[in-house]
Amino acid sequence: xxxxxxxxxxxxxxxxxxxxxRKSATAHSVVYVRRRDDDAIRFGFIVAKTxxxxxxxxxxxxxxxxxxxxxxxxxxxxxxxxxxxxPGSIDVSWSTLLKDISGVVDKVVKA
Numbered sequence: 182x183x184x185x186x187x188x189x190x191x192x193x194x195x196x197x198x199x200x201x202x203r204k205s206a207t208a209h210s211v212v213y214v215r216r217r218d219d220d221a222i223r224f225g226f227i228v229a230k231t232x233x234x235x236x237x238x239x240x241x242x243x244x245x246x247x248x249x250x251x252x253x254x255x256x257x258x259x260x261x262x263x264x265x266x267x268p269g270s271i272d273v274s275w276s277t278l279l280k281d282i283s284g285v286v287d288k289v290v291k292a
Contacts, residue, residue, distance in 0.1 A: 183246050187253060189225030189261060198225065198261045203289045207281040209270040210245075213263040214289040222256045224249040225263040232266050241266050248279050252286060262286060 189195055202215030226245050228238045245264055256262075264282065273281075 183224060183250055183253075186221060187223055187249075189223045189263065194223070194261060195225050195227070195263060198263045199265075202261065202263070205285045205289050207285055209267050209273050209278065210282060210285075211265040211267065212282065212285045212289065213265070214286065215261045217259045217261060220258040222253060222258060223261050225261070227263060227265040229266070231268050233268075233271060237271050241270050244275065244278060245282075247275075248282050251279060252283055256286075257290060260290065 189198065198215040199213050202213040205212050205214075224246075226242050228241050228245075230238070232238050232241055245266065249262070249264075270278070
């Protein structure tokens with residue numbers, strides 16, 4: 182579970198990350214990364230109704246939170262990451278989801 186300090190909670194922060202951040206995509210998600218001046222590492226999730234009903238969306242969101250919890254120790258300070266889930270992401274295995282998102286985040290953060 183991600184602590185509140187590691188979550189994006191304000192709509193303006195989501196908007197700024199999606200509009201001004203670097204974008205990269207996998208088959209099951211779109212990842213936006215934006216650098217900031219403070220020391221916090223924050224994650225946000227966008228899971229639209231096209232992914233499924235409320236139960237499916239919450240399951241996808243929990244899986245994404247778990248992936249981000251795994252990525253947290255290796256992230257540089259001052260990073261906002263928003264992950265937009267795409268339809269079909271519920272059918273992906275945990276290892277594939279972790280590998281895809283960690284690869285994209287590493288590529289975007291180090292670029």
